[in-house]
Amino acid sequence: MTTIKRVLVANRGEIALRIIRACHEEGMEAVAVYSEVDRLLPHVRAADAAVALGPAPAAQSYLDAAKLLAAARDTGCQAVHPGYGFLSERAPFAEAVTEAGLAFVGPSAAAIRAMGDKTEARRRMQQAGVPIVPGTTRPLADHTQARPEAARLGYPVLLKAVAGGGGKGMRLVQTETELEPAFEMAQSEAQHAFGAGEVYLEKYLERPRHIEIQVLGDSFGRVVALGERECSIQRRHQKLIEEAPSLAVTPALRRRLGDAATAAAGAVGYLSAGTIEFLLAPTGEFFFLEMNTRLQVEHPVTELVYGVDIVREQLRVATGQPLRVHAGTLQPRGHAIECRITAEDPFNDFLPVTGVVQHLRVPGGPGVRWDAGFETGNEVTLHYDSLIAKLIAWGETRGVALERMRRALRELVIVGIPTSQPFHLRVMDDAEFQRGDLDITYLDRAGTRLLSGEGRPDLTRPIAVVAALLADERRAAAPPPAPPDRPAVLASAWLLAARREAVGGNG
Ligand code: MV4
Secondary structure, eight states: OOOOSEEEEOOOHHHHHHHHHHHHHTTOEEEEEEEGGGTTSHHHHHSSEEEEEESSSGGGTTTOHHHHHHHHHHTTOSEEEOOSSTTTTOHHHHHHHHHTTOEESSOOHHHHHHHHSHHHHHHHHHHTTOOBOSBOSSOBSSHHHHHHHHHHHOSSEEEEETTOOTTTTOEEEOSHHHHHHHHHHHHHHHHHHHSOOOEEEEEOOSSOEEEEEEEEEOTTSOEEEEEEEEEEEEETTEEEEEEESOTTOOHHHHHHHHHHHHHHHHHTTOOEEEEEEEEEOTTSOEEEEEEEOSOOTTHHHHHHHHTOOHHHHHHHHHTTOOOSOOGGGOOOOSEEEEEEEESEEGGGTTEEOOEEOOEEEOOOSTTEEEEESOOTTOEEOSSSOOEEEEEEEEESSHHHHHHHHHHHHHHOEEESSOOSHHHHHHHHHOHHHHHTOOOTTHHHHHHHHHHOSTTOOOOHHHHHHHHHHHHHHHHHHSOOOOOTTSOHHHHHHHHHHHHHHHHTSOO
């Protein structure tokens, strides 16, 4: 057992705040880190202490392992939670954390490394009896080596980077004549993106769904699967909407996917939270795609339908405690949908945008969860990802969850930056989405229909909000009206008392 009293949260924005909240519920203190441009974000204030990392560029802040380790040491932390992105899937960082005598809230460096090499991951999965997409399990030396393999698989095939993942360095090859140039392109892209040019081949699957299984492992060798998430609504390998459960997954298929995911995680001695990605073919066959060895953005939809706090479980297993969830009793309840509210202009090809959140009205009420990294007054820059917040709706049925999401999206007001909000409203209104008729081509097919120039965002509410803000400012500038029964001086006395309370002194 490792005692963890204080955790360094090596991330920013919504996920840093999410982790800080879990620490507090586990009775742990949380130390935030922040770059110069992030000093006013809510995660910095929510933490028990905060350490400045330096300039905005990630290489000099959230990706600087030495600064993070120094921050953990200087503030007396016993553990480091990496969140997602940044250093979360860098095996050398996980190693450095443990070598510094701290607990890494995540899997072992060995598991991260094994899953980071996509051909090694495929070999391990094959050995564990997990179905993999037909293809090679070793890197290919050159296009002449690829030629007979591609012929054996049958075109179309996909060239993928061994160090890849997330779609980078991927190349679709339709015919044999395309193979040589595609091979060179894939290699140089991979070399550029990952500093490792190795590529391998997979049979190209047409119109699959992207289904992923959440797993949790503890130090007693127990691995549990927390059902699936439907993640087919993506754009340029960026997920925009996720839900749990998937309409395409029957209880029998869920059991088979769960067994495969458990075997996959077991094969690398998996500890903490992880996700096994599968492609589900229209035939009903499923294939291992890759494993994400981290907490994922979309974990809340699983939390809501399984009643499990995934981040608290991560913190518990990091201290050496057993998982509190038991495979036999896990049943999804109801349905959850997540919309990623991003600082991107859906009417301009989802171009990332910057600006200040001048006004924010947060949705709430029954079945609505708002996980945000920004508040009114915060600035969105281009230094990091464009995620402002995650809006998650839960309901007893998919229909209720969908209605709640629609209602919450209407409540949400963000003034100052274009966001993905109007896009999400249109998806919720789309008949194809409502039928659950999804695969990875949904957005390519529905995108134009949903975002055609006609019916650009209704500006009535933003204008109303700005008018209200201006009225507020005018009111603030004028002396407060003092009704006869409640003189202004009394309000000041209350304020002074409150301030005395806040500073904890005698005034
Ligand atoms: C595939 C595929 C079809 N066949 N592999 C994209 C990102 C990376 N994680 C793997 N990806 C794909 N691999 C085979 N053999 C289609 C994709 C793919 C995709 C997968 C999941 C979600 C969205 C996607 C969008 C385009 C392509």
